[in-house]
Amino acid sequence: MVFSLALRVLRDRAVAEELAQDVFLQFYRQLDQIETPQHAVWWLRRTTSHRAIDELRKRKYRPVAGLDRAPEPADRSGQPDLFLNQRLRKLVDALPDKARMIVVLRYQEDLSPMEIAEMLEMPVATVKSLLHRSLTALRGKIEKGLRVVEGWA
Secondary structure (H helix, E strand, O other): OHHHHHHHHHOOHHHHHHHHHHHHHHHHHOHHHOOOHHHHHHHHHHHHHHHHHHHHHHHHHOOOOOHHHOOOOOOOOOOOOOHHHHHHHHHHHOOOHHHHHHHHHHHOOOOOHHHHHHHHOOOHHHHHHHHHHHHHHHHHHHHHHHHHHHOOO
């Protein structure tokens, strides 16, 4: 959960791995303060979310040039192409940082808007608004892509 959340928000495997290790180290140091398994999950999600946001802020001041812009290698496994899943992942990756964090927490981590608001320390209305705008933007981009594929545009 920690690595997956970090990876979806940061879009960089190495940085996500490092962040996950740091979160687990911090978790180990705070272990005596963890009261229940639910508290542990909440703590891990909250800490990962905040650390990922901090990392995104750092990137603005020190951009990283890497392989993230290189195309993914072709999948030769014989599995059917999951075009929609890949397209959707790219569209979510293109969302602004806060919006992407909220979409990932809502649909990957299955948190309610109230839980997300508490975790990110923002009003529930802001979470709902960002989520609504993000979903509207994603739907529009998917529909536009389908019209282009089907020759509607």
